[in-house]
Amino acid sequence: MARYRFTLRPWWILSHVFVVVVVVAFVNLGFWQLRRLDEKKDRNRVVTGRTAEPVAPVDEVLSTDDAYADAEAVAFRRVTATGTYDGDRQVLVRGRSRDGAPGSWVLTPLVRGDGTVVVVNRGWIANSGQLERVPDDVEVPDGRVTVTGLLLPSESRGDYGPRDPAGGELTNLARADIARLQRQIDRPLVPAYVQLTEQDPEPGRAAPALLPPPAVDEGPHLSYAFQWFFFAGIGLVGYPIILRRAARDREEDGEDDPARAAEPSDGDGAADAPLPGATVDSVR
16 A cells, blocks of 8 residues: 555665564564473473382383483482481582572482492582582481382583583582492492482481472463464564555654655755746846
């Protein structure tokens, strides 16, 4: 339509392209949240199914001869192990919050009768990032203990995140990296760790706080998806309204009136017009 010819001007074309890009981005973000929701549902089914299986000795689920990748297939299984904590080899895992409070995890090797080791995440202690090692006042039980907990895969660095030094004996880690711990412990480790849920004898008051079980809720992904689709809808509905209003305003102001466009301006037209009664030669 003639009233919308102004939308073919360069500035408006850039505006159209920008709106299309934004709407496409919002739609893609909405579908991305739906994919995240499907992933969360799949994970919840795995967690629910595996935690419902009977408690088993850790060696029946994963042994020191298995690879680290094998732990993914048995993640969240409930396992048990008996041994003695090696308090001299325990480490902190930095930057782990609990109920919104900053703190760290405490990983403690559990040395079993055959000399092999299961790393136990005994829980969380509060700190603001100032700790370099597990404090001496954190309880480490003497003698034999029996632990029960969830078997979880060793954590590794992705594309981003802090790096731990490759060498030396570390007292704190950026993540629960069992492969890194193996470099400083001269006993074979089970290629995963146990998140403690029960201990016999029970942990004392000075022990780390036990971690909550993994959440099986679906999270905010569905509501986020609706929000992105809503934003895309605003662009699809709102932008044509803006164009219509701009066209109406231009018509009211006469900006697109052909007759008005042909009229000379007050400045240049008056200067170029010959005076009344003047001939062409006199003007020259």
